Amino acid sequence: MRSHRTVSRLGIVGFGAFGRLIAEHLGGRFDILAFDRAGPPSAAPAGARFAGLAEVATCPIVILAVPVDAIAEACRAVAPHLQPGALVLDVGSVKLGPARAMLAHLPDAVEILATHPLFGPQSARDGLAGLKIALCPLRGTRAPRVAAFLRRALGLDVIVTTPEAHDREAALSQGLTHLVAKVLAGMEPLPNRVTTRSFDLLREAVGMVRHDPPEIFEAVTRGNPFAGDMRRLFVELAQGLDRELGPESVAAR
Amino acid sequence: MRSHRTVSRLGIVGFGAFGRLIAEHLGGRFDILAFDRAGPPSAAPAGARFAGLAEVATCPIVILAVPVDAIAEACRAVAPHLQPGALVLDVGSVKLGPARAMLAHLPDAVEILATHPLFGPQSARDGLAGLKIALCPLRGTRAPRVAAFLRRALGLDVIVTTPEAHDREAALSQGLTHLVAKVLAGMEPLPNRVTTRSFDLLREAVGMVRHDPPEIFEAVTRGNPFAGDMRRLFVELAQGLDRELGPESVAAR
Incomplete structure (x- = not known):
C-alpha cells in the first residue's frame, strides 16, 4: 500500500546505465516514471514504471539521463509537456554544452539545474555515500534544497560550481x-x-x-x-x- | 648479550634510504655492518654498525645498496675484500646493467644474485608482507634459499626472472x-x-x-x-x- 505521505513523481528521460542507477537509488523515495526512445527494456526496471514521453515529462522533477550530445534533442522533445515550476536536471559529464542547450530549449517557466554525478554504476557498486556530484544552478531557486537532499538522503559530497569552472x-x-x-x-x-x-x-x-x-x-x-x-x-x-x-x-x- | 646461535654478518654498502630500510628489517636477524662513502650518518643507524669498506666487504653476505650507476664502481671497491663463497646482491631498479657490472667486476669465487625490491620506504611503511621482490640468479646455488627466506621470514612475494625479462x-x-x-x-x-x-x-x-x-x-x-x-x-x-x-x-x- 502506498504511504499516506505525498510521493512526488520523478521522470527519467533516457533509461541507460545511469537512468537505471537513478531509479535504483530513488525508487523508494519517488514514484518513478521512465522513458527511453528505444522502448521499455525486456526486464522490468527496478523501482520504475515505463510510460510515454509526454507523461514522463509532466512530472514535477524531470531528469534528462541521455548522452550529452542528445540533450538538446531531449529538451525539445519534453518542452511542450513540462509543467510550469517543474525542475529539470541533466546528468552529463560536461556542463557548458548541456547548460547552453537547456537554457535555449526549455521553457522559461521551468527551473533548471545542471548536474554531473562524478561516478557511474561501477564506482557506485558499494553505495553512494561519499561519492561526488557537481551542481550548476542555472535557473530557479531549488538548488539548495536539492543539494541538501543529495547530502542528507544519499550521503553525496555536493560541489556547487559553474559550468565553465x-x-x-x-x-x-x-x-x-x-x-x-x-x-x-x-x-x-x-x-x-x-x-x-x-x-x-x-x-x-x-x-x-x-x-x-x-x-x-x-x-x-x-x-x-x-x-x-x-x-x-x-x-x-x-x-x-x-x-x-x-x-x-x-x-x- | 649476543645469542648463542651464530648470527651471520651482513654487509650493506651504501646507506641511503634503501640501505636503512634493509637494516631496519634485517637488523634483528643479522649482525649488520654498514658502509657509506659519505661517512656514517649523524644519527646512529637502527640495527647497524658502521665500519670501513674493507671490513663490510668481508661479510658472508654483501648487499650493494648504491644507485644503479654506481654499482660497477662499488663492485670494483669491494672485490679485493670479498671472501670466497660470499653472496653479493644488488637492489637496483633495473637489472641488465647491474647484472653485467657484477658479472664483470666481482671475483669468480663469489655468488651473485641481482634483485629488485619493487617497493621503497614509502610503500613499505606498513610492513613488507605482500610486497614484491624480483630475483635474477646470476651465479651460484643459493638463490632458492634466499627466495625461501624472503618469502617465509619477510612475507615478500618473490618473482624469479631474468635481467632481460x-x-x-x-x-x-x-x-x-x-x-x-x-x-x-x-x-x-x-x-x-x-x-x-x-x-x-x-x-x-x-x-x-x-x-x-x-x-x-x-x-x-x-x-x-x-x-x-x-x-x-x-x-x-x-x-x-x-x-x-x-x-x-x-x-x-
Whole structure:
C-alpha cells in the first residue's frame, strides 16, 4: 500500500546505465516514471514504471539521463509537456554544452539545474555515500534544497560550481584519466609480474574508465571545450621528456 | 648479550634510504655492518654498525645498496675484500646493467644474485608482507634459499626472472608510472574538487613515485634499455589520439 505521505513523481528521460542507477537509488523515495526512445527494456526496471514521453515529462522533477550530445534533442522533445515550476536536471559529464542547450530549449517557466554525478554504476557498486556530484544552478531557486537532499538522503559530497569552472576542472580530471586509459590500452599486454604498488594503482585507475560507454569518452573529450588544450599540453610534456631523456639508454657502466 | 646461535654478518654498502630500510628489517636477524662513502650518518643507524669498506666487504653476505650507476664502481671497491663463497646482491631498479657490472667486476669465487625490491620506504611503511621482490640468479646455488627466506621470514612475494625479462616488464610498469607522474607534475595545479574516483587513484599512483630520488628516475628511464621504446610508443599513442579527436570541441548542439 502506498504511504499516506505525498510521493512526488520523478521522470527519467533516457533509461541507460545511469537512468537505471537513478531509479535504483530513488525508487523508494519517488514514484518513478521512465522513458527511453528505444522502448521499455525486456526486464522490468527496478523501482520504475515505463510510460510515454509526454507523461514522463509532466512530472514535477524531470531528469534528462541521455548522452550529452542528445540533450538538446531531449529538451525539445519534453518542452511542450513540462509543467510550469517543474525542475529539470541533466546528468552529463560536461556542463557548458548541456547548460547552453537547456537554457535555449526549455521553457522559461521551468527551473533548471545542471548536474554531473562524478561516478557511474561501477564506482557506485558499494553505495553512494561519499561519492561526488557537481551542481550548476542555472535557473530557479531549488538548488539548495536539492543539494541538501543529495547530502542528507544519499550521503553525496555536493560541489556547487559553474559550468565553465566545472569543465575546466573536468578537462584535467576526467579528460586525463580517459586519455591515460586509452594510451595504456594501446600498450597492452601490460606487465603483471614485475609491478610496483604505484603501477597497480595506475592500472586500477584506468581500469575504472576503460569500459565506460563511448558516449562518455566523447563527452569528456570532444564535448569539453578545454579538453583539447589539456591533451596538447599532455603530448608536449611527454614529447619534451622523451627528447630530454634521449634515444639512448645509459646502462650501468 | 649476543645469542648463542651464530648470527651471520651482513654487509650493506651504501646507506641511503634503501640501505636503512634493509637494516631496519634485517637488523634483528643479522649482525649488520654498514658502509657509506659519505661517512656514517649523524644519527646512529637502527640495527647497524658502521665500519670501513674493507671490513663490510668481508661479510658472508654483501648487499650493494648504491644507485644503479654506481654499482660497477662499488663492485670494483669491494672485490679485493670479498671472501670466497660470499653472496653479493644488488637492489637496483633495473637489472641488465647491474647484472653485467657484477658479472664483470666481482671475483669468480663469489655468488651473485641481482634483485629488485619493487617497493621503497614509502610503500613499505606498513610492513613488507605482500610486497614484491624480483630475483635474477646470476651465479651460484643459493638463490632458492634466499627466495625461501624472503618469502617465509619477510612475507615478500618473490618473482624469479631474468635481467632481460625484468627490464622489459619494468620499462612498462615503472617507466610508465614515472613518465605519467612527470607529465602530471607539469600540468599542475591539478583539480581537487571536480574529480572522479579514478582520477583520485591516478593521483595517488603518481604521488607514490613523484618524490622518489632522481637516481630512481634515472635508473628506470635512462638505465632501462627498453624504456626509450616504451616512451616513443606512449608519445605516438597520445599524439594519435589528439589528432583523432581534433582541435575543435563539439559542444552539445
